[in-house]
Structure formats: C-alpha cells, structure tokens
Amino acid sequence: MKENNGPILELRGVSKYYGSTSALHDINLQVENGEFLTLLGPSGCGKTTILRIFSGFETPTKGEVLLNGKVINDIVPEKRKLNTVFQNYALFPHMSVHDNVAFGLRMQKRPADEIKTRVQEALRMVHLENYAQRMPGQLSGGQQQRVAIARAVVNNPMVLLLDEPFSALDFKLRKQMQFEIKHLQRQLGITFIFVTHDQEEAFAMSDRVVVMNEGYIEQIGSPQEIYEEPENLFVARFVGEINILEGVILEVQENNAYLADVGGVTFPLRTRRNFAVDEKVLVLLRPEDLKIYHPHDEDLEGPHLYGRINESVYKGATVDLTITLDNGQRIQAAEFFNEDDADINYNIGERVAVSWVAGWEVVLDNAGE
Ligand code: ADP
Ligand code: MG
Numbered sequence: 001m002k003e004n005n006g007p008i009l010e011l012r013g014v015s016k017y018y019g020s021t022s023a024l025h026d027i028n029l030q031v032e033n034g035e036f037l038t039l040l041g042p043s044g045c046g047k048t049t050i051l052r053i054f055s056g057f058e059t060p061t062k063g064e065v066l067l068n069g070k071v072i073n074d075i076v077p078e079k080r081k082l083n084t085v086f087q088n089y090a091l092f093p094h095m096s097v098h099d100n101v102a103f104g105l106r107m108q109k110r111p112a113d114e115i116k117t118r119v120q121e122a123l124r125m126v127h128l129e130n131y132a133q134r135m136p137g138q139l140s141g142g143q144q145q146r147v148a149i150a151r152a153v154v155n156n157p158m159v160l161l162l163d164e165p166f167s168a169l170d171f172k173l174r175k176q177m178q179f180e181i182k183h184l185q186r187q188l189g190i191t192f193i194f195v196t197h198d199q200e201e202a203f204a205m206s207d208r209v210v211v212m213n214e215g216y217i218e219q220i221g222s223p224q225e226i227y228e229e230p231e232n233l234f235v236a237r238f239v240g241e242i243n244i245l246e247g248v249i250l251e252v253q254e255n256n257a258y259l260a261d262v263g264g265v266t267f268p269l270r271t272r273r274n275f276a277v278d279e280k281v282l283v284l285l286r287p288e289d290l291k292i293y294h295p296h297d298e299d300l301e302g303p304h305l306y307g308r309i310n311e312s313v314y315k316g317a318t319v320d321l322t323i324t325l326d327n328g329q330r331i332q333a334a335e336f337f338n339e340d341d342a343d344i345n346y347n348i349g350e351r352v353a354v355s356w357v358a359g360w361e362v363v364l365d366n367a368g369e
Pocket of ligand 1: 022042046048
C-alpha cells in the first residue's frame with residue numbers, strides 16, 4: 001500500500017437526494033487512517049447513506065468521494081478495497097460457514113489453498129475456527145454476526161464499514177461484540193467506520209464520533225469532547241441526560257469569564273464562546289455536574305439555587321435525584337457515593353441547595369448554538 005499521511009477516506013461537499021428527499025447536505029468528512037470512527041445519530045439522519053457512498057453502492061448527487069487522496073466517484077464497489085458488514089447479516093442460508101466466508105475469494109478465482117488459509121485465518125479472528133462446517137441456521141445470532149464479519153475481513157479491506165451490526169443482538173451479547181470488534185480493529189490495524197444510533201455503543205468503541213442529524217454533521221470529536229463540550233443543544237441532548245438553565249449575562253470579565261443571572265442568583269460562568277452583557281444564554285449541566293447540599297450544610301458556599309427533592313432513586317454507584325427548583329423547573333442530579341460525602345440520602349419533599357462544579361457548565365446562546 002502506498003504511503004499516505006492524509007485521510008484514507010474523505011467526503012468533500014457531498015449532498016445526496018433520493019428523488020426530492022434530501023438525505024445529506026454538503027457533508028465534509030475526513031476519516032484518518034487506522035481510526036475507529038462512528039457515525040452516530042437518530043434513525044433517518046443519513047448514516048447508512050454515507051456508508052453506501054463510501055462503499056460505492058450509492059453515488060453522491062453533488063460532491064466528491066476520495067480514497068487515499070484520489071477521487072473515486074466513478075470507481076465500482078468491487079475495486080474500492082472497502083468491505084461492509086450489514087445490519088442484517090445477509091448470510092447464504094444454504095452454504096456452510098466456510099463457504100459463506102470463502103464466497104468472495106472464489107468469485108475472484110483465488111487458488112484453493114490460498115482460500116483455505118485465508119478463510120481459516122478469518123474464522124480464527126472471530127473465534128469460529130471450530131464452526132467452519134456448520135450451516136448459518138445452526139448458529140446463534142452472535143455467531144452469525146461473526147461470520148458476517150469474517151466474510152468482510154477475509155478480503156483484506158483497507159476500511160471496514162459496519163452498519164448497525166449489533167442491532168439484532170440482546171444487551172449482553174451486544175456488549176461482548178462491542179469488545180470483540182474493538183479488539184479486532186486493534187489487531188487488524190485498519191480503519192473501521194461504524195454506524196449506530198446508540199450513544200453508549202458509540203462512546204465505548206470509538207476514537208472519534210460524528211454526531212449527525214437530518215443530513216447534517218452536528219459535531220465531530222472524541223467521545224469526551226462530544227459529551228463534555230457539546231457544540232449545540234441537539235448534541236448535548238442526544239448523548240445523555242442534561243439540565244438546561246436559562247441565564248442572562250450580567251458582566252463580561254477577562255479570559256472568557258462571565259457573571260450571569262441564573263434563576264435570580266449570580267453565578268460565575270466560563271466558556272469558549274463570546275457573549276455580551278444582557279445576552280440570554282443557556283447553561284447546560286450534566287446530572288453528575290450538580291452538587292446537592294442540605295441547606296444547613298457547612299460546606300455550602302458560593303452561589304446556589306434552592307429546590308425540593310421530588311424523587312430519589314438508589315442506583316448503586318449513585319443516587320439519582322429529581323429536584324424541583326423554586327422557579328418550578330425540574331432538574332436531574334446524580335450524586336456519587338464517596339467516603340467523605342456519606343450523607344446523600346434525601347427525603348422526598350426535603351429542601352436542598354443546588355450548585356455545580358464551577359467551570360463544568362457548557363454555555364450556549366439562546367438558540368442553543
Ligand atoms: P440512517 O441510516 O441514519 O437511518 P439513511 O441514510 O438510511 O438514514 O436515510 C436518510 C434519509 O434518506 C431518510 O430520510 C431515508 O428515508 C431516505 N432514504 C434512504 N434510502 C432511500 C432510498 N433508497 N430511496 C428514498 N429515500 C431513501
Ligand atoms: Mg441506517
């Protein structure tokens with residue numbers, strides 16, 4: 001393979017229409033060589049369309065697809081060195097596991113001994129070396145999914161494309177397959193592009209996550225960046241529980257520090273964004289960013305809001321609290337058990353003070369951008 005320091009795959013200004021349905025709008029995306037990249041977004045946002053444009057089963061209405069820096073819009077799927085693992089495994093039911101995996105190599109008329117070696121190697125990678133003679137109907141869902149992966153891996157692709165491969169599996173098997181796929185990617189050292197609508201799955205596996213919505217890319221970043229620094233309200237909400245408090249900027253200080261009125265109380269805010277005095281803002285806080293105090297707690301210092309406990313749910317590692325603030329807004333807090341903070345048991349109706357770890361807030365403008 002030739003040396004290439006640029007992205008292995010790239011979309012430049014790609015739009016896709018199906019008739020009058022607009023599925024992708026001016027997508028720009030660079031996939032780095034060797035990374036595990038996940039397209040994450042709700043059903044219908046265009047994830048599969050991007051995979052199909054990469055693999056060559058769809059052509060963009062507008063824009064360019066590049067592989068190793070070369071435009072491949074007119075290259076047929078078989079010539080792209082990309083392989084796809086589909087949502088439904090699409091195994092041939094009348095062929096053994098071995099023959100399913102060997103199928104592509106036989107079509108390419110590879111020598112019999114090469115086929116044998118490569119199929120064995122691929123089956124070994126997915127821990128199915130002892131199942132070569134079984135028929136797909138004699139395998140569990142997880143095993144069938146592994147055959148589908150072996151069938152893609154056996155072609156030595158430069159990039160493996162996986163379209164919601166675990167959606168038919170139950171929770172426990174899903175977790176196990178996530179671990180195995182991640183391991184396989186490290187072992188092969190090739191680029192994986194994975195599609196899911198499940199935020200946890202995306203975070204567990206990926207180097208970078210592309211959050212999509214209605215044919216647009218909302219944000220690209222590491223799981224941590226996406227979770228801790230969401231660029232807008234859509235991303236913030238899609239990747240987990242979040243509280244949204246309304247505020248007004250009172251004072252602009254140095255180094256992007258602000259004072260803001262939040263619920264009638266003056267709080268310090270920190271953000272990369274620029275705001276002006278009197279501007280309305282949204283202050284976003286994950287449940288675990290909130291600190292809850294008994295109103296007479298001696299640790300209680302700095303600004304805080306007041307409210308009442310609505311609900312308290314013991315979760316083992318945390319106690320999850322629903323609190324109604326004095327302005328009527330309901331918020332969610334997750335309090336962790338730890339040694340010096342033993343008293344996190346609250347009674348329903350109990351009055352509490354609420355603040356947050358300064359600097360952990362995400363501040364967006366009034367439109368959630
Ligand atoms: P996702 O994989 O994120 O669920 P898709 O890429 O499958 O989304 O679809 C994006 C949009 O394009 C959706 O509105 C979907 O209905 C539409 N779409 C996808 N494939 C076709 C097709 N072959 N014909 C018409 N519309 C399609
Ligand atoms: Mg899809």
